Amino acid sequence: MIIILKKDPEQKQLDNLKAWLTGQKLTIHESRGDSHTILGLVGDTSTVDIDLLRALDIVEDVKRVQEPYKNANRKFHEADTVIPVGSTQIGGDVFTLIAGPCSIESEEQICLVAAAVKRAGATMLRGGAFKPRTSPYAFQGLRGHGLELLMEAKKLTGLPVVTEIMDLSQLDLFTEVDVIQVGARNMQNFELLKELGRTGKPVLIKRGLANTLQELLMSAEYVMAGGNGNVVLCERGIRTFETAARNTLDLSAVPLLKKMSHLPVIVDPSHATGIAALVKPMALAAAASGVDGLMIEVHNDPTHALSDGAQSLTPEAFSDVSAAVMAMLPYACRYHGGKVV
Amino acid sequence: MIIILKKDPEQKQLDNLKAWLTGQKLTIHESRGDSHTILGLVGDTSTVDIDLLRALDIVEDVKRVQEPYKNANRKFHEADTVIPVGSTQIGGDVFTLIAGPCSIESEEQICLVAAAVKRAGATMLRGGAFKPRTSPYAFQGLRGHGLELLMEAKKLTGLPVVTEIMDLSQLDLFTEVDVIQVGARNMQNFELLKELGRTGKPVLIKRGLANTLQELLMSAEYVMAGGNGNVVLCERGIRTFETAARNTLDLSAVPLLKKMSHLPVIVDPSHATGIAALVKPMALAAAASGVDGLMIEVHNDPTHALSDGAQSLTPEAFSDVSAAVMAMLPYACRYHGGKVV
Amino acid sequence: MIIILKKDPEQKQLDNLKAWLTGQKLTIHESRGDSHTILGLVGDTSTVDIDLLRALDIVEDVKRVQEPYKNANRKFHEADTVIPVGSTQIGGDVFTLIAGPCSIESEEQICLVAAAVKRAGATMLRGGAFKPRTSPYAFQGLRGHGLELLMEAKKLTGLPVVTEIMDLSQLDLFTEVDVIQVGARNMQNFELLKELGRTGKPVLIKRGLANTLQELLMSAEYVMAGGNGNVVLCERGIRTFETAARNTLDLSAVPLLKKMSHLPVIVDPSHATGIAALVKPMALAAAASGVDGLMIEVHNDPTHALSDGAQSLTPEAFSDVSAAVMAMLPYACRYHGGKVV
């Protein structure tokens, strides 16, 4: 951490600051220039409050050198994290293909889709029971009953399941869920993250619409600090000024997250674009960039979906996307030294 | 709602669509042009799923004409909402001045600050017990004990209190809290909003960093749809590309929200800027724009604050801001026909 | 175009509006609902001023149905545009690989790099003579002399050249340049675009940092309206809140632009990310998404580049990227029905 002081800092305040810093077991290197004095801090600065330092009269700016995340940091854990999920895994040599409907609507629907996506190459099943909807008047999901139907589809196909939790009061219902998804709107629901850190279950955290990659890693850090290292990161589009697609898929997040962290990274092209016709090109692009897997919405009849229908593919279209991705995968970044370190 | 069809839509699909729409009690007006056919829908379209329509093969685009919020909509409730809070109120003729520390640290601290801000003109006391912090390693607030200390300060000064809830499991502890704050990161925590709709307590909702004004009103709608009309809207800065301040305070939100909704609007210049020296100019600007009140962080000793110290004013500085705002208020937009309708 | 009127519009104003619209040869379809009256306009609305309509007292909102671009619109020109450039082309069956240094520094440098990138598979040479630099104190390019050196490299290698124009006073110097580049900062320099429309030369327009895809197409429309249909669109990153890379590469722009327009689309992963290690994964991702070509910065010695050194690859690294892209290309979206229409 580097503290840039204002010109000619008041000596007493400077002494106080230095005393406070050394009290936190930090060593101070001081460089005096014509227009600024700089204090370089050496030691563990992860608990130092950067905002508090900025509030001081004599301080002009503070810049962080060390990343504020530890458990999620590739610097301290060089090897890729691989998370076993049922008979498959996320990360490592396996390319994860998660598919299923946005909302679970009926036993028939989820079982039909589950069987279809399995045939098409999916390694995991997704399906929403608790649905975060912008409007209180929109369909809110089948909730507990939806989870039961999802378990039926899991039994039927053997596919491990991913589904979203919206509140920690629902946690008891997630016992048989294989991967618990934290949605983009809950990425900084810290009480929820803390509680998920106390379970051993894999947690897939979606990046919030306006959250930086560092903030995404800090949310992963909440889960990991609780003792649960099974965290999957998911890029699903950020909010920008562009309105031609629902969100802006930020694919440079993939190599950047791979550089910053050892955690597996998944891309959701369905939510990122909100346009069915964009799923294939963006799935291919994500695969090429070196991602560990994809999460794609598939629906037996997109035109009758009860939620988010605009972004769902039919099983046939998904099968086409899946085949295209699989054919391209040997040429993707991750398979020929495209490591970003 | 307007549906723009692709050129030469397939007739059977068009008939299906029309049948589905009339089944939802909507009347259809059709206009055929050279390059597009347009369906104008008349009736209550608030529950129609716009994404689902966009997914149809024959549909090019769908545009909403009617606002998706009802209870929060000024069109259906012309008069300003006034919310009684203890011996004061939010909205109407009263200018609300909420002040207090970011975090409650000790009984001495919260009581000293409470007494000081009351002297300086504050009408309500704020103080954080549950603190949403980006890092799991940062101070997380005194939690339940913090609420007890806040109640001491309320008793001492008679000021009603505003404090943030982070999870609905904490709700039982908020019985004596006058206004429950939903933080920016929880603006779309819909489970929490629904539950708060079942209480009668005033709820202050902070705009999320990347949320539109319409989404803010939809979150208010969640609370109101549950039967609780006591909602206060709070602008506290949005996330943009500019990094000179912590966030970008969006003051045009004030007249826009006033036009869209009858709910009272508050501005928090402290969190919006993250810079103590910007609080005064932005507090004055917000007051001039026609806001119903301000929420300002005040700390007995900013340089020793345990959280968000960078944005806290001393009681003396707050007293100066308060006096400046009060002197300017008679010249603000709201007092001379600056209505935006 | 659809005009949404306020409730109970004043009749005389409504009659005036209708008369004004029919005077512009538009046919009006009127739909009256309980809360809104809607006017659907049929005819050529591309010259109707949407802002002016919004200013009318009786108008609540105006929504455009027809795209405001004609020449660039795929709806009116279904076939992909192919632009011949020297012995090669941009668009169609050829994958364009443009490479070269950010700034031309010396004859030796540009000739060495040109020969190296040709060997590595580049189909065109890029190099900056006029450099738009944020700081007046930074190197501004060799300007006219730089263009001369670029022509030497063109002669030597036979590669067609792309280089940026910064002001229309420089146009006379661009006679032998094969493709004139309009930089992101000049995307809406309309005087420059108009003048380039009067030349027959291919023009490569880079998307501005905060410009929508529709605005990019409107800038293309400026050139095309002047009679020059040889326009290439280039995505090079947009400005968002994320600071981990220099800009956010928006790859969904590729399929979206391909759907909206018949013009060829190029991606510049070097400027988009500003990080050399991200060029390979993002080049692969762009190629997979269906782009017509790439523009990549290459430098003989990145650590001594006079400008933008952070994003330049060595010729060896470029050779690796080029080979990886070429190997992957047969599996990219464009080659197996990944058309987005």
Next chain:
Amino acid sequence: MIIILKKDPEQKQLDNLKAWLTGQKLTIHESRGDSHTILGLVGDTSTVDIDLLRALDIVEDVKRVQEPYKNANRKFHEADTVIPVGSTQIGGDVFTLIAGPCSIESEEQICLVAAAVKRAGATMLRGGAFKPRTSPYAFQGLRGHGLELLMEAKKLTGLPVVTEIMDLSQLDLFTEVDVIQVGARNMQNFELLKELGRTGKPVLIKRGLANTLQELLMSAEYVMAGGNGNVVLCERGIRTFETAARNTLDLSAVPLLKKMSHLPVIVDPSHATGIAALVKPMALAAAASGVDGLMIEVHNDPTHALSDGAQSLTPEAFSDVSAAVMAMLPYACRYHGGKVV
């Protein structure tokens, strides 16, 4: 400037870097920590290429301590700049009120509006002759003839005039223009800025839609580096995800620019919001925040304006805004110690 090196940098590369830095007359302070080594550079770093440093293998990050602008920097010029314009001035004790139509349409129109805004308190007249329009099919302004009409209005009223230049080829026509405006889209048209630096004329630079405050100051620096210190900065809204208004007016830019620079700051609430009804509250808010003046669009008949009609006020409405601002001004930030330093 601070250079953060990767862990265990290669010694030869480090020696090369140090030699290169000392060759640029910089003194190096080195701090070695466990996980990073930091080089603090003391001396004039304004010409050091930060991107080039970041490209080096051994460098992890580079952070600037010194601002890259000098002439515009308040640190080196403490007193507010005051720019004389005709019989009035911009900055200092005068509050500048610039008003007039978006486009000059006819002699009658511009003269009527000029007389009306003068009566209402305007100190300067604005009017567009060269109009930057997104669409090539929209009205492009009366151009040279428009400037002649503007001069008629200047003669008639004695008001100094502000009008936009779009290309440096137009400069000869601007001899009698009092303040030359550089539009938001040209904020980084560096060739134009350089040329304006060679004139002595006041230059009003509008902030680009996606430009940081630092970039705005760097554009001012281009003009000032050429010897022309008469630069006025203008905030006119930035582009964000919010679509309720045309742009997002960033009022914290006012106190921030005042802190960073000694140049006068103007706000344009008309373009920032694009909504006539928002002009008054935002004009008041801007005035309260401590700005040096306002630029407001006024039209004799907003419903017949040929461009940007949506944001124009009638002379009567402007008169109301002007009176409200003037009444509030004594209570604004700038008049009671609201200095931000």
